[in-house]
Amino acid sequence: MQGLTSEEVEHVADLANLVLTEEEKQKFSRQLSDILADIDKIGAANIEEESKILIAPTENHDLYHNDETVESLKKEEIEKNANKTSGDYISVPKALDD
Amino acid sequence: MLIPTIGIEIHVELKSKGKVFSKGKNEFSTYPNTNVTVLDLGYPGILPQLNKEVINMGIAASLAFHAEIAKEMHFDRKNYFYPDLPKGYQITQQKTPIGSNGYIEIERNGVKKKIRIERLHIEEDTCKSIHTEHATLLNFNRAGVPLIEIVSKPDIESAEEAVLYVEKLRETLLYLGISDVKIEEGSMRCDVNVSVHEDGTPFGTKVEIKNIGSISNVGVAINYEIKRQTEMLKNNVKIVEETRRFDDKTMTTIAMRTKETGNDYRYFPEPDLPYIHVNEAWIKKIEEKMPIMPEVLREIYQKLGINEKNINAILSNKKMCDFYEEMRKNMNPIILSNLLTGDIISFMNKNSLEFEDIKLEKNNLGGLVEALERNDISSKQGKEILPILITEGGDYNTLINKLGMKQISDADSLLELVSKVIDENPESVIDFKAGKDRATKYLMGQIMKASRGQANPALVNKLLIEVLENL
Numbered sequence: 001m002q003g004l005t006s007e008e009v010e011h012v013a014d015l016a017n018l019v020l021t022e023e024e025k026q027k028f029s030r031q032l033s034d035i036l037a038d039i040d041k042i043g044a045a046n047i048e049e050e051s052k053i054l055i056a057p058t059e060n061h062d063l064y065h066n067d068e069t070v071e072s073l074k075k076e077e078i079e080k081n082a083n084k085t086s087g088d089y090i091s092v093p094k095a096l097d098d
Numbered sequence: 099m100l101i102p103t104i105g106i107e108i109h110v111e112l113k114s115k116g117k118v119f120s121k122g123k124n125e126f127s128t129y130p131n132t133n134v135t136v137l138d139l140g141y142p143g144i145l146p147q148l149n150k151e152v153i154n155m156g157i158a159a160s161l162a163f164h165a166e167i168a169k170e171m172h173f174d175r176k177n178y179f180y181p182d183l184p185k186g187y188q189i190t191q192q193k194t195p196i197g198s199n200g201y202i203e204i205e206r207n208g209v210k211k212k213i214r215i216e217r218l219h220i221e222e223d224t225c226k227s228i229h230t231e232h233a234t235l236l237n238f239n240r241a242g243v244p245l246i247e248i249v250s251k252p253d254i255e256s257a258e259e260a261v262l263y264v265e266k267l268r269e270t271l272l273y274l275g276i277s278d279v280k281i282e283e284g285s286m287r288c289d290v291n292v293s294v295h296e297d298g299t300p301f302g303t304k305v306e307i308k309n310i311g312s313i314s315n316v317g318v319a320i321n322y323e324i325k326r327q328t329e330m331l332k333n334n335v336k337i338v339e340e341t342r343r344f345d346d347k348t349m350t351t352i353a354m355r356t357k358e359t360g361n362d363y364r365y366f367p368e369p370d371l372p373y374i375h376v377n378e379a380w381i382k383k384i385e386e387k388m389p390i391m392p393e394v395l396r397e398i399y400q401k402l403g404i405n406e407k408n409i410n411a412i413l414s415n416k417k418m419c420d421f422y423e424e425m426r427k428n429m430n431p432i433i434l435s436n437l438l439t440g441d442i443i444s445f446m447n448k449n450s451l452e453f454e455d456i457k458l459e460k461n462n463l464g465g466l467v468e469a470l471e472r473n474d475i476s477s478k479q480g481k482e483i484l485p486i487l488i489t490e491g492g493d494y495n496t497l498i499n500k501l502g503m504k505q506i507s508d509a510d511s512l513l514e515l516v517s518k519v520i521d522e523n524p525e526s527v528i529d530f531k532a533g534k535d536r537a538t539k540y541l542m543g544q545i546m547k548a549s550r551g552q553a554n555p556a557l558v559n560k561l562l563i564e565v566l567e568n569l
Binding site (some may be wrong): 055060061073078081086 | 114115116121122123124129130131132133134135136139141147148149150151153172177178179180181186227228229230231232233234235236237238362364367368369370371372373374375
């Protein structure tokens, strides 16, 4: 498996709105390449029937809730983990790039 | 000659009680952040649980749009970084949409056309963000509300077809009762892809239009975009693939700022949700509960002899249509349709009422329809009685007697009236003999007046002509 290029790391960082230094790019390029190499080992495993591959790490299936509802979290609980609030809203730095 | 190619993606909010992956309430609230759970907020360590009712609704929608239903499904993560989705991904169905290869049939100028549906899939809605001058404000009431996205094939060739497609889709979902489908309130959202190409050449570069706030503006936006792209090509300007937004003030489309990197959602299967299996028994159960679809009702009404105008008016109001369906089998369906689509709709409009707001007692309306059918009362009298029946309710027969409205259809008493009026108006008799039409009309008016509107007009007319001719 070929490692990730610096451009690919940049692209992934850009998708996550992260600004990386040259040093970080090289470091992450190495680390991400290692991770991908490990994943390739899994991919190389010989599985006869593709349908036996589990997407969810459980053999349970068809688990549902039956349209039940619970009470909402209270205002204080919702705001507890927010850096900033404004009236009843959670406020975050302006994000406008549709 | 340039040919437009149009595809439409529609997001519809489903009306389940709970949200799609949490038990938060799926309810509209005017207060921000009042229907929120930790799952909706996307906290670390959460485990989504699928709402079965959402799958039921997805099956119903797939059946209504003639789509194949996936027998084994899973969900996928669509990864993107934006504050309306704090966990960094949206749970959706990329690989295994619940419905695929369906269609909607539209009819234009008597010609039917199938618009193919590529896929229907279930996903979660994001939270609603409001952009102020310095900040983005988040309201999580909408986060996790179940959505169905319905993607058409690029089979639509004009703005008119697009509007018909959206209307038909909306009507179908309304009859299924799985969504409010109000485009103005955001429970239905339309994104439109438009391109133009020369006949015999490959499709042109497509432009996506978002933010269209009404069904009629779907048509306006498409026509604007066709014109814009046509002019660009005429002037040899290259069309770029981009997303534009519809501006309802200028009725034009405006380019939106786009990220240069483009979309890269890195879809992968959602490992937190196990497989879902839908078997024939489950589908059958949903099928048995399916309401009669408007296209089927239309055919039934046509066979009953209801005119197109009345059919359209009844079908466009689900509550009225339910009422009509319940009532029509026990009485004259044509008279009933005339009452509902004429006097009752105008009463609703005049008083700004919805159909469900008006008191219409089934027995009383039935009595009125029968009386009209038997000619016990005239249609003019019907118009007078109806508002009283609606506003005051009460027993139909008592009301008729109270108003002294029972129509006189007894030939003997009518003949007495006719003779009396003729005696009083000898000049009209001379006019009649001279072949003047208006003489009969005048005499009719006098007789009706003398009977205080209660005489059966058809019978009076017949008797009057007989008497006049024998004079």
